[in-house]
Amino acid sequence: MKIGIIDSLHNSYVDQPDIEQRVLGGDASVTLYRVRSTDELPPDALECDGLISWHLVPLQAGFLGELKACRGIVRAAVGFDNIDLVAARQAGIAVANVPDYGTEEVADHALSLALSLLRRLPRGHAVVSSGSWDWREVGALPRLNQLHVGLIGCGRIGMAVALRFKAFGCRVSFYDPHQSSGVEKSLGVNRCETLAQLLECADLVSIHAPLDDRTRHLIGKEQLAALQGKYLVNTARGPIIDGAALRDAVADRLLAGLGLDVYEDERQAIPAEFLNRDDVLLSPHVAFYSDAALPELRAKAAQVLREILSQGQHRNVVN
Template identity: 35%
Template structure:
C-alpha cells in the first residue's frame, strides 16, 4: 500500500540559501512521521512556480493539498484527482482557497485563523505609531545629515484623537485593546458583529463605514477580503477621511485601491498611510503602486505583520496536525473549518 502524499505548494519556511531544502521540514516530519510522503512545489531559485505545469505534475495523486499563497484552481484540483481529501491554508486568510469551488466539489478546507493575532496587532500598532510620530521622515532626515525636530511635521497628542477599526474579528479586537490605549476614543465598523461586542472592548460601534472614516484620525483595516470588501477603500471612501488622518492596512492588499490612495495622498485628502499588504503581493510588480511607494508620507513593510519565530512554528505544527487529522479521519470539530459548512453533527 502506497504512502499518503501531501503537497506543500509554496512554503516560505522551506527556502534556505535561495532554494527549497527538504531537510528544513523538521516540524512536518515530526508530526506526520515516515508513513507520509511530503511533496513540495517547484521553485526556480527565486520564487515558487505556483502556476507552472510542474506544479500540476507534483499535485498528481496527492491526498492533502497545503497552500500558502497559491491560488486553488480547477486545474490544480483536477491534477490532484479524486483521491484528494482536504485542502489546508497555511495562514489566516481564505481568499485564495476558492471556497465556492471547494464547496462545489465537496472538499473540506481549513485555515489557521488565530495563530498570529499577537504579531498582526503589534505590527499594526507599529505602523500606526510610526505615522503618528513621523518616525520615518525623522529617520530619513537625520541619517541624511540634518538634525530637525520638525521634519515630517508636528505631531498631535494621540490621547485627543480617535482610532477607527474596520472589521472586528480576532485581530480587530486585539488592536482595540492594544492600540486603543493610546487614543481617546475607539470606533468600530463591522456589520457582522453586534454593537455590544465593541463596547466590551472599550469601543463604540458605528452604523456605516462613512461615519467611521469621517470621525477617525487613524483608520486601520482588519476585515477579510470578499467580493463585498474588494477596493473597500477607494477614492470615494478616502474623500470621507479627515485631512490629518492616517490609513493602516495589515489585512489584505485588495481592500485598498492603489490609484485612489495615491490621489488621496497627493491631494492632501489624508496625511499618510502605513501598508503591509498589496495586490499583487509584491507591489513592484504593479506600476499602480509605484507612486504610493515613493510618497514621503507612506510607511511600508513586505507583508510580514504575521511573522515571528513563534508564530511560524505554531502555524507549521498546527497545519501538520490538521493534515494528520485529515489522513486519520479525525476532522470533526477542528478549529479552522472553512468549507463546506460543518453539518453540526
C-alpha cells in the same frame, strides 16, 4: 498519506518541509512544490491526499477538479481568498484555515506602523540624517490620547488592536457588520453602523477584515476622499483597497499618512508614487511574522490537516 505543500517561487515561506513532516508523522510522505502557478505542478501533485496552501499560488476550480485523492486543504494563514471554496466543496475537499496564529504579531505591527506615522519617525530620521537636530523640521505631531482610531473589522486581530490603542488612551470605534452585538461593551469601544460613519469620525483607520467579494475594493476613491488629512493602515489584505485609487490619493497627498504591509498585487513592483516618501511606510507582508509565529503557523497547519484526514472534520473548516 501523500501530502503536498504548495508554495511560491516568489517570496516563498517554506524552505524544507521538516516541521510539517514531524507533525504529520512517519505514515505521511510530505513534498514541497514551489511554483508560480498550479500549471507548473508535476502530475504526482494531483495524487496528494491533502495539501497545505500558501497565498501566492491560487487554487482555482480547474485544478481542484483534477485532484484525484485529495480530502483536505489547509490554507496556512487566517485568510483563504486564494482558494475557490465552492469548487473545493463540489470536489468533496474540506478547506480549513489557521485563524489563531500570529494574532499578537499582526496587532503589534499595525500599531507599529500607526505610531511611526503619527510620531513621524521617518521624517525625524531624515532630519537627523541631513545633519539637523531642529525638532521643528519634523512637523506637527498629534497627541495620542486625543486620537480617535477606527477599525474596519473587529475579529481576533481587530480586538487585539483595539486593546493596544486603548492602552495609549485613544478613543476606539469599529465597523464590522458580522460581529455580534455586545462586543463593543466587552471591549469598551464604540460600534459604527456604517463604514461611512467610521471614516467620518476616525483620525486613523486600520483595516482588519478578511478579503472576499464584499470587501474587495471596500476602500475606493469615495472612501479615500473621506480620509483626507487622516491616516490609513492596512495589515489585512491588499485588494481591500482599490490600488489605482490609492495611487492617486498618495500622489495628491490626500492622506496624512499611509502604512501598508499588504498590496493589491504583491507580485508586481511597488508603485513609484509610494517610494521615497516620509508619509508612506511600507513593509513586505511581514506583519504575521516573528521567530515564533512562522513555525507555529506551519505546525498548526499540518496539525489541522492531520485531523481532517484522520477524523474527517475540524472546527477550522470554512467550506
